[in-house]
Amino acid sequence: MANVIENAATYDASFVPASVWRLDGVDPRTRLIAAVSFSVLVTAVDSLPTLVAALAVVVVGAGWTGALGQQRWKRLIPVNLLVLMLLGLLPLSGGATPVLSVGPIVVAREGLVQALWIGLKANAIVLGVLVLLARLEMASIGYALGRLGVPEKLTHLLLFTVRYLEVLQREYTRLWSAMKMRGFRPRVDGHTYRSFGYLVGMLLVRSVDRADRIVAAMKCRGFCGRFHPLDHAALTVRDAWFSALVLVVLAGLAALEWA
Amino acid sequence: MHLHEAVLSGSPQGIGVLCLGGVGALAGTALGLRAMDHEQVPRVALVSAVFFVVSLIHIPVGVTSIHLTLSGLVGLLLGWTAFPALLIALLLQAVLVGHGGLLALGINTLAMALPAVAVYYIFQRMSHSGNRSLNFLAGFGAGSAAILGSAFLISAALWVSGESFELVAKAVFSFHLAVAVIEGLVVGSAIVFLRQVCPERLFLATPQGLQDRS
Structure with a gap:
């Protein structure tokens, strides 16, 4: 868990030469739009060759940008657990061509194919988004969304939430250690669930004071409902090259699918 | 349980479900943002962050473990603002x-915010009563009803997207029946705790009549 939250607020980009992470110089807006366009295109894909090509492109991209490093490969786990569940259940949902039948249970070919298809597609999308957004701080995503026209209140909400993640995680670790120190061991009983309820409550109570203090401090510094991002909003040549590359890839995939 | 576009994109109905979800979430978020003023943003963000952090905690159920969702608690605390709060938390996830x-x-x-807003309207008054058992019941009801509502909407989305998902939809729903009980117990205890320790400050969305009383 600590790892996930650290990733939310990494500010280490300046310590790594930009050339190592080849997408670092590209504006978050460009990357976000590329990620959404890629998701839309792959979602619409209906033929196996296109899907395999898309998967190949993102695998190459992952190797090129190092997107799976620093434990980021773990972000592929949830979607693959979902695929495993589908692999277990879809073949049992009936179909015309049984592969195997044991008593009343019939494993159908259609279900297997459908689950594998979903698995390929899901991995292509998740890996593609990971390649395009890896190493992007959530805060930059927040500012990028703001510049793309997302309402200010919503981007503020995102920025504050990201800011609190680490604080809350520390608070949670502290409370959890205190519980364990007193001999708490999670079991399957009312006491356990009540303790978790109190833990959640305490997490909220402790943090609400902090939230109020932050608002007070911001007002003292003259906050009037606007954040001023320190990075420049100008798009550069890198963005143009990157957009061109993404467009070529997307056009290639679209041509393979529909031409 | 989160849906993925790759699962729904196999049929026109599935694409329809994705679009409908987008429009619905947009409308709900717009309403939620209108209900939230600038000064409340940090507190709402706090609830979003708690939702995210708590979703990474696993608690034991028999031989397996589940993670808490707490959308019912988010709904009770925030009302319509649950929409933007959950949208942000889900984006982070x-x-x-x-x-x-x-x-x-x-x-x-x-799927997550609509039931949360519904439980806000159903259980809000009960969660503000001075009676501890009523508070617990409100929390239990809100926690479990929000989960059941979400499970129902997710299963319905799957079912509409294709007949082959029928079994998956049923499995998802039955799994969440068990989750709902545990979620109810946790949210119930959390509400009792919050009512005792910090009665009004955390409940951001409060019906007019109740606000005067506090």
């Missing part, structure tokens, strides 16, 4: 943990 996809963000938000 999609980007940082890999739960659900960017295009399925709409349907996932709708």
Whole structure:
């Protein structure tokens, strides 16, 4: 868990030469739009060759940008657990061509194919988004969304939430250690669930004071409902090259699918 | 349980579900943002962050373990503002943990936030009463009803997207029947605790009549 939250607020980009992470110089807006366009295109894909090509492109991209490093490969786990569940259940949902039948249970070919298809597609999308957004701080995503026209209140909400993640995680670790120190061991009983309820409550109570203090401090510094991002909003040549590359890839995939 | 666009994209109905989710989440978020003023943003963000952090905690159920969702608690505390709060938390989950996809963000938000807003209207008064057992019941009801509502919407989305998902939809729903009980117990205890320790400050969305009393 600590790892996930650290990733939310990494500010280490300046310590790594930009050339190592080849997408670092590209504006978050460009990357976000590329990620959404890629998701839309792959979602619409209906033929196996296109899907395999898309998967190949993102695998190459992952190797090129190092997107799976620093434990980021773990972000592929949830979607693959979902695929495993589908692999277990879809073949049992009936179909015309049984592969195997044991008593009343019939494993159908259609279900297997459908689950594998979903698995390929899901991995292509998740890996593609990971390649395009890896190493992007959530805060930059927040500012990028703001510049793309997302309402200010919503981007503020995102920025504050990201800011609190680490604080809350520390608070949670502290409370959890205190519980364990007193001999708490999670079991399957009312006491356990009540303790978790109190833990959640305490997490909220402790943090609400902090939230109020932050608002007070911001007002003292003259906050009037606007954040001023320190990075420049100008798009550069890198963005143009990157957009061109993404467009070529997307056009290639679209041509393979529909031409 | 989060939907992914790859699961729903196999049929026109599935694409329809994705679009409907997007429109619904957009409308709900717009309403939620109108209900939230600038000064409340940090507190709402706090609830979003708690939702995210808590979703990474696993608690034991028999031989397996589940993670808490707490959408009922979010609903009780925030009312309509639950929409933007959950949208942000789900975006973080999609980007940082890999739960659900960017295009399925709409349907996932709708499925989680709509029941949360519903339980706000049903259980809000009960959760503000001075009686501890009523508070617990309100929390239990809100926690479990929100989960059941979300499970129902997710299963319905799957079912509409294709007949082959029928079994999956049923499995998802029955799994959440068990989750709902545990979620209810946890949210019930949390509400009792919050009512005792900090009665009004955390409940951001409060019906007019109740606000005067506090």
